[in-house]
Amino acid sequence: MYQIVDTAEKVLDEYGGKDVFETAENSGANVWFRKLGGLKGFYICENGERYIVINEELDDVMKKVVCAHEFGHDMLHRELSVGGIREGTLFLDTNKTEREANLFAACVLISDEELLDAVNESADISQVALLLGFPTEIVKYKLQVMNSKGYKFRTDDIENDFLK
Secondary structure, three states: OHHHHHHHHHHHHHHOOOOHHHHHHHOOOEEEEEOOOOOOEEEEEEOOEEEEEEEOOOOHHHHHHHHHHHHHHHHHOHHHHEOOOOHHHHOOOOOHHHHHHHHHHHHHHOOHHHHHHHHHHOOOHHHHHHHHOOOHHHHHHHHHHHHHOOOOOOOOOOOOOOOO
C-alpha cells in the first residue's frame, strides 16, 4: 500500500491540476469521453499513447471516480494494458489490480486533510461520503489508506467491484 500512496502523492506533486482530469492529462494521458453503453470506462496503452476513456453518460462525480481509477491503472499497471488489454477484462471481485487502482483513486481524489475534516463533522461513513461528495466505497478506501498511516478507522466491507 505504501507504494500506491507514494505514487499518488508524487503524481499530485508533479502533475496536479485543478481536477483529476487535468492531472491525468498533465501526466501525458489522453482523457476522452465517449458513449460506452454499460461500461463505465477503460484504460489502454497503444503504441506508447495512453488513453483513459470515460463513459460520457455518467454523472460528474462518477466521471471523476472512473478517471481516477483508470489513472491508477495508468500509473500502477501500464504494462498490463500494452497491446490493448481493456479494463473490462480486469473487473473481477477479488482482483489485486482493481483494489490497487481504487486505493490510488481514493488518494488522488481525497486529501488527508479533507477526510479528517469530514470525519470531525460526522462519524457516520455515509455522512462523511456526502460531505466529501464521493461514493461511500471510495471513502472507505481512503480510510484504509489513512489506517496504513497509523489511524484506526473502521473499514469493514470494502467492495473491490463497486465500479463494475
